[in-house]
Amino acid sequence: MSTTCLIGKPPVRRSIQQVFVLREDPGGSGELFVLLVDSVHHDGLTLPGGSAEQDELPHLAARRHLETQTGLVLPLRTILTVDYSPAADLPESLDFVYAGGVVTPRQAGAVRPHHPSQGIRALHWVPQPKLRRVMADDQYRRVEDAWDAWDHGAGLPLLVRGVPVPLG
Known part of the structure; x- marks a missing residue:
């Protein structure tokens, strides 16, 4: 079967890749904290992430944004949730949230914005x-x-042309 596009002009849709990263409370309560960014592009805090470029593998886009925004480099393979946003002020989008896991205290301590x-x-x-x-x-x-x-161990592996993306 041919992989050529059968649509004359495909619709414009953004693909947003975000990462859900946790750390344990450094105070020892056992509570988990999620990593959020304060971006000039959004009202309120958001998960680290951003748009994928054309032909950029989605998990690599998520990893690129995570590293650029926080300094963390994590293997990303499991998608925790997908959120569809219809066109309003921006083109419609599919927002994928990847499981970044629970980082070590050392990793958490090194988190900082890399490129203001x-x-x-x-x-x-x-x-x-x-x-x-x-x-x-x-x-x-x-x-x-x-x-x-995350709490329920749910999530979907990311596939590229039907093949699971390798960890790493």
Whole structure:
């Protein structure tokens, strides 16, 4: 079967790749905190991430944005949630949230914005009970869904042409 496009002019749709990264409370409570970015492009805090470029593998786009925004380099293979955003002010998008896992205290301590020119004002580790106060509703719902999938061990492996993406 041919892989050529059968549509004369395919629709414009953005592909957003975000990463759900956790750390344990450094105070020892056992509570988990999620890594969020304060971006000049969004109201409220969001997960690290951004758009994939044309022909860029989605998990590599997520990894690129995570590294650029935070300094973390993590293997990304499992998708925790997919959020469809219809066209409104921007082109429609599919937002994929990858499981970044629980980072070590050393990794968490090294997190910092690497390129302020990327539009990141600050990075924050936020406990689950405080998420609603610091996030826009759509971002909050996306993170809550990802957190629920993480808690229940749910998630989908990313496939490229039917083959699971290797870890690493």
